[in-house]
Amino acid sequence: MPASSPDDQNDPPTPPPFPSHRRLLPWCARAGATRLPVWTGPALRDRPVRGVRTRPLGENRAVTQTPAPAVVVRGLHVRFGDVEAVAGVDLTAEAGQATALLGRNGAGKSTTMKVLAGVVPPTAGEVTVAGHDAATDALGVKRSVGYCPDVGGLVPRATPWEHLQLSARLRRMPAWEERGRDLLERFELGDVAHRVVGGFSHGMSRRLSVVLASLHDPAVLLLDEPFDGVDPLGVDATLEVVADARARGACVLLSTHLRDLALEACGEAVVLRGGNRVAAMQAGELTGEAYRALLD
């Protein structure tokens, strides 16, 4: 049996999964590569390179369109022991729409998001996400959504690349590496792709959580406080992910305290107070004055 096939001689060996661009070029030279492996390299946005993929997120990717409305919530109640966290929320969100969830601390935003993500069951009411009933088909809900929780969700001893690998494996995604690299680059996490996240700053962890939520192009994207502690470049990357999701027909729900960013990201706004929905309107109508009046 020959030591190597003709293909082996022509093809360079497989590169490490996420090499830094500095290590990649010597590797190609050593391997006698006649072609570069697919690699975007850091600072892609600032330094376009010939032959490097610059496809905008979302382009050429198949999307599972769900019939509108993608999210329906009717009379949602969530109780934790004696605490009524959500006390009668109604909400409808269409495919291709982004809706901001606003309200003071303890208003019930995160709890509503958790129900939409299929991680907390509704105590009462009707919740349908991408056609799946949250009370009876939590797994169907989980499969349809990408969820960035307000806190936690990351494994401190794993790296961003390992988080992506795990997420892709759980979702049985056959080809995800290029998408993963694109997202890490856009969120300026490419250089720390192999660093354990236990040492990440709060903003870095937030950015990685948005990356993980959007990796699989979910039909419903749920972002709970994605801007919290995030720098302006991270904010831009998050706005881009939201715009991309809307463009491919996904439904986005985004919880935040930052009214200005909510208006920038979303066309619709829902305001919660004391676990109740107190307003639903076009985001442009939510002036600072109107918002303050709704909070009091």
Ligand SMILES: Nc1ncnc2c1ncn2[C@@H]1O[C@H](COP(=O)(O)OP(=O)(O)OP(=O)(O)O)[C@@H](O)[C@H]1O
């Ligand atoms: N697991 C829990 N056990 C008991 N009470 C809870 C639990 N989760 C939430 N709550 C309570 O439910 C209410 C709503 O909390 P929630 O986190 O949904 O509010 P929020 O609008 O997201 O607030 P914030 O803006 O501060 O994140 C609060 O009174 C909170 O203390």
